[in-house]
Amino acid sequence: MYAARRWSVRHARFLESLYDTFEGVMNALHPLWLKIGYDRVEKPITFVERNVKGFLFDCQMCGKCVLGETGMSCPMNCPKQLQNGPCGGVQTNGNCEVIPDMPCVWVEAERGSRLMRHGSGINNVRLPVDNRLKGSSSWLRVVREKRDQQFYGAD
Numbered sequence: 567m568y569a570a571r572r573w574s575v576r577h578a579r580f581l582e583s584l585y586d587t588f589e590g591v592m593n594a595l596h597p598l599w600l601k602i603g604y605d606r607v608e609k610p611i612t613f614v615e616r617n618v619k620g621f622l623f624d625c626q627m628c629g630k631c632v633l634g635e636t637g638m639s640c641p642m643n644c645p646k647q648l649q650n651g652p653c654g655g656v657q658t659n660g661n662c663e664v665i666p667d668m669p670c671v672w673v674e675a676e677r678g679s680r681l682m683r684h685g686s687g688i689n690n691v692r693l694p695v696d697n698r699l700k701g702s703s704s705w706l707r708v709v710r711e712k713r714d715q716q717f718y719g720a721d
């Protein structure tokens with residue numbers, strides 16, 4: 567159980583590099599997304615993202631991915647959906663107090679972050695989950711946000 571998500575944490579560095587490359591490709595395809603229309607590509611891209619990340623990370627499609635800051639361990643799998651570290655209930659074996667046979671996602675996040683090149687991102691303060699984004703593609707959101715920043719010069 568939880569084998570795939572634990573594999574992802576153990577291979578956090580490899581997945582970080584893969585994601586960097588993938589993000590570059592997604593950004594380079596911006597003219598194509600623009601031509602087709604972001605609203606039109608949302609559905610098929612979301613389908614792919616849901617299945618790939620669902621398999622690798624038990625992704626819940628929160629719409630604003632933070633895996634790059636959490637050692638490839640998805641914080642949405644924390645039963646309390648904590649975004650900035652574990653609660654005080656981590657068991658001595660590193661498992662969750664709510665789901666005792668599940669490794670605490672934040673213990674895993676710490677483990678994965680240590681393997682990553684930019685693992686210090688785990689220290690960033692993350693905002694609460696924005697439920698309005700639930701079910702949307704975070705891959706496309708990253709591209710759009712990057713383009714908006716370039717266009718408007720804002721954060």
Ligand code: SF4
Pocket residue numbers: 619623624625626627628629630631632633640641642704
């Ligand atoms: S942080 Fe959000 S988008 Fe990323 S894997 Fe978790 S639920 Fe999916």
